[in-house]
Amino acid sequence: MVKHVVLFKLKETLSVSEKSEIIASFKDAIERLPSKIDFIRHIEVGGNINPSESFDIALYSEFDNLEDVSCYAVNPDHVAAAGIIKPYIASRTCVDYEY
Numbered sequence: 716m717v718k719h720v721v722l723f724k725l726k727e728t729l730s731v732s733e734k735s736e737i738i739a740s741f742k743d744a745i746e747r748l749p750s751k752i753d754f755i756r757h758i759e760v761g762g763n764i765n766p767s768e769s770f771d772i773a774l775y776s777e778f779d780n781l782e783d784v785s786c787y788a789v790n791p792d793h794v795a796a797a798g799i800i801k802p803y804i805a806s807r808t809c810v811d812y813e814y
Contacts (some may be wrong), residue, residue: 716756716814717778719787722770724806737803738762738772744796745774751792754783770799770808784811 725734742760749755758776778784787793 717781717811718814719774719776719778719784719809719811721774721807722772723726723772723800723804724769725771725800725803726805729803734771737800741772741796741799744762744799748792748796752787752790754778755787764773781811 725737729737736758742762745758745760748758754776756779758774760772760774763771763773779785779787
């Protein structure tokens with residue numbers, strides 16, 4: 716099994732309410748993906764509640780293997796969901812690990 720963890724920092728120019736709206740839309744779209752992409756074992760999105768940390772959004776997901784992560788990355792439904800936050804991302808980091 717592979718855990719796929721992605722952190723996003725949104726642009727500083729966004730207001731708190733804009734960030735909240737973007738996070739809610741992204742969360743809704745991402746968490747609907749298992750009904751469209753059957754090899755997603757688990758997926759969740761959360762907005763950071765700790766103001767002393769620098770990243771705004773965490774995406775956590777589980778897959779059977781790294782090949783499934785690669786297929787997920789290019790899946791049109793995932794690409795559309797990712798498009799919700801793409802214009803607002805200041806930085807992104809990712810870790811994939813086996814467990």
